[in-house]
Amino acid sequence: MEIFDQIISTFSDFGNPKKRVFFGYLFLSVLIALVWLIVAKRMSLSKAFWKIFDKDIFFSKSSMADYKIFVINRIFTFFISPLLLTQVAIATAIYFALHSQSFIPAGVFSNVNIVLVIGLFTFTMFVVDDFSKYLVHRWMHRFPILWAIHKVHHSAETLTPVTVYRVHPLEGVLYSFRGVFAQGTTISIFFFLFGNVVDLYTIVGVNILVFVFHVTGSNLRHSHIDIRYWPWLERILISPAQHQLHHSVAEEHFDKNFGAALAIWDWLFGSLHLSETHKELEFGLDARERSSGYNLKTLYFQPLLDIRKILIRRIRKFSSAVTSWFTSDSLNMH
Numbered sequence: 001m002e003i004f005d006q007i008i009s010t011f012s013d014f015g016n017p018k019k020r021v022f023f024g025y026l027f028l029s030v031l032i033a034l035v036w037l038i039v040a041k042r043m044s045l046s047k048a049f050w051k052i053f054d055k056d057i058f059f060s061k062s063s064m065a066d067y068k069i070f071v072i073n074r075i076f077t078f079f080i081s082p083l084l085l086t087q088v089a090i091a092t093a094i095y096f097a098l099h100s101q102s103f104i105p106a107g108v109f110s111n112v113n114i115v116l117v118i119g120l121f122t123f124t125m126f127v128v129d130d131f132s133k134y135l136v137h138r139w140m141h142r143f144p145i146l147w148a149i150h151k152v153h154h155s156a157e158t159l160t161p162v163t164v165y166r167v168h169p170l171e172g173v174l175y176s177f178r179g180v181f182a183q184g185t186t187i188s189i190f191f192f193l194f195g196n197v198v199d200l201y202t203i204v205g206v207n208i209l210v211f212v213f214h215v216t217g218s219n220l221r222h223s224h225i226d227i228r229y230w231p232w233l234e235r236i237l238i239s240p241a242q243h244q245l246h247h248s249v250a251e252e253h254f255d256k257n258f259g260a261a262l263a264i265w266d267w268l269f270g271s272l273h274l275s276e277t278h279k280e281l282e283f284g285l286d287a288r289e290r291s292s293g294y295n296l297k298t299l300y301f302q303p304l305l306d307i308r309k310i311l312i313r314r315i316r317k318f319s320s321a322v323t324s325w326f327t328s329d330s331l332n333m334h
Contacts, residue, residue, distance in 0.1 A: 010074045017211075020218050021161055029161070029219040036227050057224050061294040062157040062284075068296060070165040073172060090184030098192040110195035117194050125186050126209040127262075132182040134265040136175065137258040148306035149174075152299050154247060157284040161219040168303050213261045228275040238263045241275035248281045 013019040014026075030052060037048035057063060098106070109117075140150035152168040167175075220227055221243035229239040238259045246257040256273035259266050266272035 009078060010071060013074075020164060020214055022214070025214040026161060026219055028215050029217045029223075032217040032227070033220060033223070033225045036225065040227075052225065054224065057158050058160055060158040062155075063160050063162070065294045065296065065299065066156065066160060066162045066166045069167075069299065070162050072296070072300075073165060073167065073169060076169050077172065090180050090188075092188070094185055094188035098188065104193075106192055106195070109193050112194060117190075121186075121190050122208055124190070125183065128186050129179070129182050130260050130262050131265060132178050133175075133260040134258050134262075136178050137260070138255075138269075138271070140171070141255050141258070144310050145307050146174075148303045148310065151285060151289065152303060155285050155299065156222075156247070159222040159224060159244065159247065159283060161222055163222040164219075168300065170303070218261075226275070226281075228277070231274055234274050235263055235267045235272065237261065238266075239275055242273065244281055244283075245273055245275060247283045249284055249286045250281070251286075253281075 013021050014023050016022055017024065033052050034045070034048050037043045037051055038045060041048070043051065098104075140146045149168045149171045153163075153166050153171070156163045156166050217227065217240065220240040221238070223240065223244075226241040226244055227239060228234070228241040229237060233239075234242055238257060238261060242257045242263065245253050253273060256271055257263070257266055258271055263272060
């Protein structure tokens with residue numbers, strides 16, 4: 001019975017409406033893709049259907065590796081999650097820290113209309129969570145140690161909705177902490193400012209904007225269906241085609257479109273790239289750091305070896321600098 005429960009738990013994301021791969025969102029993504037291919041690409045219904053369910057995509061070596069990583073990482077999460085800081089713990093710590101200051105009194109906005117508070121919280125939670133995703137994602141590409149981990153995700157040579165789970169366990173832990181801090185901070189601040197206007201269950205409920213993000217085709221970001229938006233809209237929201245461009249090996253696409261849902265962060269900080277028409281994209285890692293995107297041993301252990309090399313190189317550089325400083329200082333004294 002325990003084995004059966006474990007199997008159910010491993011695949012529970014497909015039945016959880018808070019997860020991107022919830023079967024309802026996947027079904028809606030298929031419908032959106034069909035409409036796009038039929039209306040925008042002028043395909044017949046049957047051709048559009050087979051385009052979506054292209055066996056060369058879903059049964060490629062890269063995709064098969066995705067499926068295996070999904071199962072392994074879900075099992076890993078089952079064992080490691082109890083060791084991670086909880087959102088409630090972070091929220092409670094910040095909540096009491098806010099009470100220790102006297103500049104702003106607790107519950108200062110407790111008389112605000114409850115509907116307004118719920119709307120404000122929903123919007124704030126979405127924006128803070130999305131911005132934190134942008135920052136961490138950009139850091140993943142900026143710092144070599146983090147890139148050593150994140151390039152597991154970018155090693156995918158074909159994209160399917162399950163590719164979102166193609167991450168090294170260390171990246172999963174990092175993103176878990178990101179979510180805990182972003183959401184825990186927002187929750188604690190709202191409780192402090194608005195008091196009991198909204199109860200805890202309303203505050204930590206399903207965010208309507210996240211729901212809208214998923215029902216409008218979030219799964220198509222990791223797919224071969226290059227749905228584009230109008231240029232003005234792609235400066236506000238990341239289209240599926242823009243995120244696919246982020247996975248491109250083309251040099252002009254490097255370090256572009258880090259946003260999860262909102263493109264405004266990329267627009268503000270100079271990393272925005274609008275989608276392109278009539279251009280075939282190649283996914284994966286560039287030739288300089290190409291490694292097996294199919295071998296699980298490589299995908300799980302190569303990042304650890306890369307991190308070790310980076311740390312050793314930095315330690316040696318630091319030791320050399322210290323030695324040089326002491327040597328030059330000693331010569332000056334004489």
